[in-house]
Amino acid sequence: MSEFEDPPASVPDPNDFESDEADVDDRLERRAAFSETLTQHGYPDTLVLARERAEDIFHDRRLDLLDYLKDNEPGSVRALAEELGYDKGVVSRDLQKLARIDVIEYVEDGRSKAPRLKHQHVAIEPIV
DSSP states (O other), X not given: OOTTSOOOTTSOOGGGOOGGGXXXXXXXXXXXXXXXXXXXXXXXXXXXXXXXXXXXXXXXXHXXXXXXXHHOOXXXXXXHHHHHTOOHHHHHHHHHHHHHTTSEEEEEETTEEEXXXXXXXXXXXXXX
16 A cells, blocks of 8 residues: 555544543543642642552652652752762663653753653542
């Protein structure tokens, strides 16, 4: 098939999507409502994580990294590791996991990648 041919009829057109027909996970809807409620009550820019995801990611060392990033802006991953007294490789792997779940981001400054918190708040969905 060339790039100018019409796609096969079996491929759905994304423009034909009806949101009221979508099967949306109840937990996703509750998480979105929880996020909206937090925003309405003074917690804008809040990332809401699934409980299972948070249990796998957050432990003391990673919480130390987040606490430090809340008040400081290290110039690089290496600088962060040195400032906290952790191994650079361990810190780099921890930051990669935090970046995958959207908790941190990197600001590139020349050859360095400086880790920064991506959201003002991170919340874990309620148990019930």
